[in-house]
Amino acid sequence: MDLTSVEKFKIKKVKNNSMEELEDSIIKEQPFTIFVNGYELVTLMTLPKDLKELTIGFLASEGILENLNEITDMKFTHQNSIIQVEIDKDIDINIFKKRTLTSGCGKGITFTNLKDCSAGKISENDLTMKSKNIVKLMVNMQKSAKLFEQTGGTHTAALTSSDNIVYVIEDIGRHNTIDKIIGKSFLNKINLNDKAILTSGRVSSEIIIKVLKQKVPILISRSAPTNSAVNIAREKDLTLIGFTRGNRFNIYNDLNRIKY
């Protein structure tokens, strides 16, 4: 039992009007505050695991961090509920402040925050995936989602090559899973340009933009995309797949990266 990730509670289970009391595992949620160069940037609600990965991935997604060498120091304080990051460059805090709760950019299909979203299209590359692998990889990711199995309370994301999962992340938030995937790739110096990301969660513009920023060519979801996500994927040449369930999936943008 992973006690950093779940808490045990006595609960009542009701079925057909009969009730029994039992002990249940419930996923943990904690606030985690990121300071950068002494400035309190953000508090994220997260599963208290992979917090270094979350920090790096979040900073990369927000356009604050471009590579790991920019970090001169990182230290956890207050029982890992706070991280103090020192970065070797100035941060324009005012730009960040404006972005409370927003998608960052992806405003419809027009990017308004050019600093973040001026990233060019994803270039053609050698990553192609076989149709049958898409189905297989999603099944494998879900089999690896042990916290979901115990609690039903997590989203899952995975980094994969064309035919093998590199690693799997679970978190209470779909955004956090993607940030942790990205942060882990920074820490482990894993190239993202020839990988795909799998996610259990819905694909809104925020998710698309996180993936686009790292030039990941293929995003595969178990769930639905929004219209903005589809429009941005088409504009930027990201291959986007949704509703990957059983032996089916939908392709919202292809670009010949998927082989039948």
Add this chain to the structure above:
Amino acid sequence: MDLTSVEKFKIKKVKNNSMEELEDSIIKEQPFTIFVNGYELVTLMTLPKDLKELTIGFLASEGILENLNEITDMKFTHQNSIIQVEIDKDIDINIFKKRTLTSGCGKGITFTNLKDCSAGKISENDLTMKSKNIVKLMVNMQKSAKLFEQTGGTHTAALTSSDNIVYVIEDIGRHNTIDKIIGKSFLNKINLNDKAILTSGRVSSEIIIKVLKQKVPILISRSAPTNSAVNIAREKDLTLIGFTRGNRFNIYNDLNRIKY
């Protein structure tokens, strides 16, 4: 077809390695920016419907608005992508700025933002629900979720009495559905103290706190809660139910409001 809520796309559907092209309905997501007294407060990504409800519910959830009379003016600009709200009191913008992406409060089980979360416990009242009604109301809510049926891309929430749904809201975000439910109750002067809220979404501390602030005594989810949500519910005497599926559900905090 509700063209304010869905966009049509030509997509490819793959099943067992065979592919067909067809037209699909995809849920709309748009940025929506709330200005209060001339200050740009927040941009939310939302389904572009019930935006007045979203605004009022969000301001209420954030502790900015206590009753509708405080609003002296509300007007939409820029094709309804911006709302300008005038409120008849001073807002402490600095407090709000600190709360980017956070839960507001609910930091673990200790509320740190007393201004928002000092609300006492939910008092005993006359709202009790029969076990069979919980199951029935969840089924009825899901039958009403027409955009989910079309797109698979929405969360749903509903306001209910002990045995009847008052209204149902769909949105791309689970937080937005709760805010729209609350905003609609403000606009229609519906008392929330003797109602329950149903949600399709997971119950994290943010969701619990929105519901607590309005003194709604019962929250019923189709999905999992987090440990923080359970702890806050127990501390504040909110009846919390999760995993309401088929003829089953789990009771995380009861308080004799549920009758078998």
